[in-house]
Amino acid sequence: NAGVTQTPKFQVLKTGQSMTLQCAQDMNHNSMYWYRQDPGMGLRLIYYSASEGTTDKGEVPNGYNVSRLNKREFSLRLESAAPSQTSVYFCASRFDGTRNQPQHFGDGTRLSIL
Amino acid sequence: AQSVTQPDIHITVSEGASLELRCNYSYGATPYLFWYVQSPGQGLQLLLKYFSGDTLVQGIKGFEAEFKRSQSSFNLRKPSVHWSDAAEYFCAGGGGLTGGGNKLTFGTGTQLKVEL
Numbered sequence: 001n002a003g004v005t006q007t008p009k010f011q012v013l014k015t016g017q018s019m020t021l022q023c024a025q026d027m028n029h030n031s032m033y034w035y036r037q038d039p040g041m042g043l044r045l046i047y048y049s050a051s052e053g054t055t056d057k058g059e060v061p062n063g064y065n066v067s068r069l070n071k072r073e074f075s076l077r078l079e080s081a082a083p084s085q086t087s088v089y090f091c092a093s094r095f096d097g098t099r100n101q102p103q104h105f106g107d108g109t110r111l112s113i114l
Numbered sequence: 115a116q117s118v119t120q121p122d123i124h125i126t127v128s129e130g131a132s133l134e135l136r137c138n139y140s141y142g143a144t145p146y147l148f149w150y151v152q153s154p155g156q157g158l159q160l161l162l163k164y165f166s167g168d169t170l171v172q173g174i175k176g177f178e179a180e181f182k183r184s185q186s187s188f189n190l191r192k193p194s195v196h197w198s199d200a201a202e203y204f205c206a207g208g209g210g211l212t213g214g215g216n217k218l219t220f221g222t223g224t225q226l227k228v229e230l
Binding site: 031040048050 | 150204217
């Protein structure tokens with residue numbers, strides 16, 4: 001019963017390095033999401049994908065790229081990491097059958113950029 | 115603009131006491147509302163959701179929430195708090211034609227501390 005799996009759980013980068021955060025879900029969900037969580041700011045949507053092959057920007061997309069590799073996997077890439085991208089990143093997925101379906105979250109990736 | 119507000123950043127209650135966490139929303143139509151809980155180092159777990167029907171909804175772990183349209187509120191309650199309820203709680207909302215549980219706006223969270 002894995003649900004949403006994120007790797008890695010922790011990562012430390014230097015400014016300017018690149019990094020890809022991985023997310024996979026085994027619930028056959030259509031939609032997938034990437035959020036960042038910062039103290040006092042709740043969760044903010046970076047990108048989301050309604051289906052394989054489609055992605056859309058969320059509230060804070062600058063400095064990030066995403067790939068919906070297949071129905072299961074949705075990756076988030078930082079091409080040139082900046083200290084402002086230090087955050088906890090959450091991936092979520094959702095079944096689109098009805099509008100009241102909730103999002104299901106992974107345990108997060110804690111990313112520090114020095 | 116759609117928004118979700120959690121006025122209380124921190125709340126401390128004694129074990130066994132009742133709990134109410136506040137959430138206010140701003141949506142044009144009937145919103146889809148959710149409460150999530152986040153334990154330290156963990157992801158978000160769904161407690162309950164509301165989209166129509168009975169305004170009092172029951173969730174897991176003994177939580178309930180009441181939707182009050184006149185007050186634009188969706189407050190989370192629990193009659194008797196347990197020490198294991200210490201966590202951060204997030205209210206989230208969605209709405210509109212492409213909203214619902216799809217595009218959520220999260221509140222900034224309320225950190226609950228339980229005193230033994």
